[in-house]
Amino acid sequence: MKMNMSEKIKVTKQDLVRSCVLSTFLLAGWNFERMQAMGFCHSLLPIIKRLYKGKPEEIVKALKRHLVFYNTTPFISNAILGITIAMEEERANGAEIDDNTINAVKVGLIGPLAGVGDPLIWGTLRPMIAAVGASMAITGNVIGPILFFVIYNVIRITLMWFALKIGYQKGVNILEDLKGNMLEKLTEGASILGLFVIGALITKWTHIDIPIIVSEFVKQDGTMAITTVQSILDQLAPGLVSLLLTFLCMKILKKGVSPIAVIFGMFAFGIIGSALGILQ
């Protein structure tokens, strides 16, 4: 049978949307053996069905090809999904792209993408939106949690769709864009924003009171003027003790101590401090 070159098999926009929706389940079958392998293959199903319609052997090959180890940051993982779709499309139209090429591109991208994606999404995007929401929630404002949930998910869905679309349109060429300093700028900018906001959180959204009395005297109008350690510290800069505690936690965490152990240490500090009367 002769291949009709003028009739290219193409994925439709609907296929791309379906694939994007299915990528929600990227981690559903996460396991220690091949991690997101099933999820990746699952997201590709609409594409495989479209491209290899009526070719059962090709479908088997494609399914096996994409059940291999895969693990990267979700949402922006869709950039790799898009690139894979572009390569599969070319392959379905007769281009000589073998299993190894497709695999090599995928394996080559998951590491660098996670290297940028994990700090950006888990280290900055979610903590920053969560911090804004939590700072409202702590005062009993229910708008905080709602804002967090809505804004986070709108950004997530936007990222998922555009990552897929750009990956599909640019194909392997995206590698060149990644090599430019675009990603470095993004990571550095995100770190600046993150550190700046955390700095504000340390003063405003913590509460420590050291009630040790330094001096007290009766003022002329008969009221007592009490100077405590906390009031002196507050004159220097409110939140100074919290800042020191934060640095202490950073040091301990860097030594590989689990966050839960550090939290218990902090509770112990609070119990002992309040029992001795140096914390209130």
Place this chain on the structure above:
Amino acid sequence: MYDISFWQIIAILVVAAIGGMDSVMDQFAFYRPLTTCTLLGLILGDVTTGAIIGGTLEMITLGWMNVGAAQAPDPLLASLIAPILVIMGHQSIGTGIAMAIPAAAAGQILGVITRALPVYFQHRADKCADNGNCAGIAINNLLPLILQALRGALPAYLILAAVGTGTFQNMLDLLPVFITKGLQVSGGFIVVVGYALVINMMEAKYLMTFLFLGFILAAFTNLNLVAFGVIGTIIAITYIQLNPKYFFKNMNNTSKKILAEDELD
């Protein structure tokens, strides 16, 4: 004792099950304390307290994330237990959170188990691939979600049962006053652990000046966090626009072009 209706129990179990699934998929942020605690507060009839607990737990767990194959402690179980203890069990928020944190460690162990078991489904998916069975792959990818749902719902049920019968309160009531008071005091600054995790994640010494800028600005002004977010973004963009590191890279390209054009003249 606390009267809890059948429907409240069902609603809590549904939230726990969805949270269990989402904590593995890491998609909707449904399992985050901010969402789960507020929903539990709503179900238990005190949404404000739910939001306060959620906000506090969220700050503590800000930097908890699953990176690569490493499993972080699971905030889900803590976010289920804390509101139940505080609203149903009439404990202080500090005590509720302190009692809920060990659950995060337990959740971590459960999380490892429910991520190991799906290996079985992975091998079933391989068989489906041999037969060209597309639907089979989809089903095997989704079936492990049942395990994840149970991972949230079962512990939630046990806690509800324990708090419902008053066993838990009786135990907590035995706690000496200095401990409950200390836990309440700790509640004020325990959040620094979350901040420390996020700062460690950024891990760039030369950018620490921005932390101090945020700190000092917050110490002496009354801006809210939204304002800090906007100011932070402006500072970040300005820094990158003016940074010689990026500036000269662009300059080199342009100057090379200019040179090349000069040579043509």
